[in-house]
Amino acid sequence: METSNVLGTLWAAFGMTAYYMALVWINTLLGLFLTPLFLIPLTWLQDRVAAKRRGAIPAR
Secondary structure: OOOOOOOHHHHHHHHHHHHHHHHHHHHHHHHHHHHHHHHHHHHHHHHHHHHHHOOOOOOO
């Protein structure tokens, strides 16, 4: 049988709430800052492929 009182339950709830808020925050920041690091080079690659198809860049 558990012997924790209301204060222990509130303390655990506070800790879990803080943990999940931090988890959501860091995942939001990672998505916000890491997405351009992958999307920008991908657009450069798409531009080169499209230019090669149009014949603007001669094949080596």
